[in-house]
Amino acid sequence: MSIEIAGVGKHFGDFVALDDINLTIPSGQLTALLGPSGGGKSTLLRIIAGLESADSGTVTIEGVDATGLPPQRRNVGFVFQHYAVFKHMTVAKNVAFGLEIRKRPKQEVRRRVDELLDLVHLRQFADRLPSQLSGGQRQRMALARALAVEPKVLLLDEPFGALDAKVRKELREWLRRLHDEVHVTTVFVTHDQEEALEVADTIVVLNEGRIEQIGSPDELYDAPANHFVMSFLGEVSTLDGRLIRPHDIAIHTVPGPGTIPGVLVRSQRVGFEVRLTVRPVTPGPDVTVPLTKTFADTLGVREGSQVWLEPSAAGAPLVAS
Numbered sequence: 001m002s003i004e005i006a007g008v009g010k011h012f013g014d015f016v017a018l019d020d021i022n023l024t025i026p027s028g029q030l031t032a033l034l035g036p037s038g039g040g041k042s043t044l045l046r047i048i049a050g051l052e053s054a055d056s057g058t059v060t061i062e063g064v065d066a067t068g069l070p071p072q073r074r075n076v077g078f079v080f081q082h083y084a085v086f087k088h089m090t091v092a093k094n095v096a097f098g099l100e101i102r103k104r105p106k107q108e109v110r111r112r113v114d115e116l117l118d119l120v121h122l123r124q125f126a127d128r129l130p131s132q133l134s135g136g137q138r139q140r141m142a143l144a145r146a147l148a149v150e151p152k153v154l155l156l157d158e159p160f161g162a163l164d165a166k167v168r169k170e171l172r173e174w175l176r177r178l179h180d181e182v183h184v185t186t187v188f189v190t191h192d193q194e195e196a197l198e199v200a201d202t203i204v205v206l207n208e209g210r211i212e213q214i215g216s217p218d219e220l221y222d223a224p225a226n227h228f229v230m231s232f233l234g235e236v237s238t239l240d241g242r243l244i245r246p247h248d249i250a251i252h253t254v255p256g257p258g259t260i261p262g263v264l265v266r267s268q269r270v271g272f273e274v275r276l277t278v279r280p281v282t283p284g285p286d287v288t289v290p291l292t293k294t295f296a297d298t299l300g301v302r303e304g305s306q307v308w309l310e311p312s313a314a315g316a317p318l319v320a321s
């Protein structure tokens with residue numbers, strides 16, 4: 001069982017937002033829709049949720065053809081970046097809302113709300129108003145509220161987008177742990193490759209309305225299908241007419257087989273790292289290689305030194321540029 005998206009297309013006027021999307025999102029996994037702004041991620045998520053209808057194609061959720069079903073009959077929960085909370089209701093009431101409108105017995109509602117508040121670590125804030133929570137706590141409350149009605153699928157559109165970097169990082173670690181506890185099929189939209197690499201089981205890279213690649217974080221990072229995926233998923237440099245990750249370039253003070261000579265033009269200390277920028281003799285841009293400070297010290301090079309660059313012997317991902 002899973003979410004099956006077959007032949008989904010969506011236009012806005014002449015603009016093609018999604019072009020023949022075919023995708024299987026496995027049950028029980030955390031799947032990231034990753035891509036640059038305007039790539040079609042939110043449109044696809046909204047089509048899965050039933051908030052937007054596709055021009056063509058079908059959406060099947062856990063074996064049921066959901067293409068024509070309204071959102072409330074799809075058994076999905078969603079959380080958006082700017083979550084609309086009921087400001088006048090306590091945290092516990094906000095979480096209980098979906099259960100109360102479904103007229104579940106009071107005792108069951110109380111028990112379920114307690115469970116959920118434990119799960120999102122907000123039990124001690126049950127009686128506060130949302131305005132008395134931090135941004136990160138509010139998003140956790142939003143997740144508890146979405147989970148309350150036991151959806152088969154949880155859809156998150158940049159749920160941590162509006163928060164500062166530190167809180168975002170905490171919340172994504174927390175989301176991963178939460179997912180490992182509840183295993184609800186989760187699809188989240190992000191334009192942040194680090195977020196996708198760190199949290200997702202499967203990443204779907206969307207660009208200009210098309211799927212560029214689908215795979216595990218390791219597959220995408222180590223074996224990108226094309227130039228776009230490689231440069232979107234991490235830093236890349238161009239060396240000797242090829243694309244390579246900066247971490248896959250070694251610097252030597254003596255020549256060796258396959259090395260490319262160059263001159264060290266800049267040495268920059270950034271925290272625990274030293275970034276050495278080398279101008280190769282071969283045509284092409286300067287290459288910046290990150291090293292640990294200890295290793296940079298043992299190399300003993302300074303600006304103006306002659307050095308030799310070596311693409312890592314493991315031959316890590318080199319994609320013709």
Ligand SMILES: Nc1ncnc2c1ncn2[C@@H]1O[C@H](COP(=O)(O)OP(=O)(O)OP(=O)(O)O)[C@@H](O)[C@H]1O
Nearest residue numbers: 012017035036037038039040041042043044189191
């Ligand atoms: N209701 C609409 N009317 C017209 N164009 C739209 C509409 N909704 C989305 N679009 C366009 O469709 C394209 C895809 O939008 P979408 O929101 O899916 O992208 P995204 O990948 O989620 O981007 P972002 O990360 O910026 O949210 C964009 O170019 C957007 O301007």
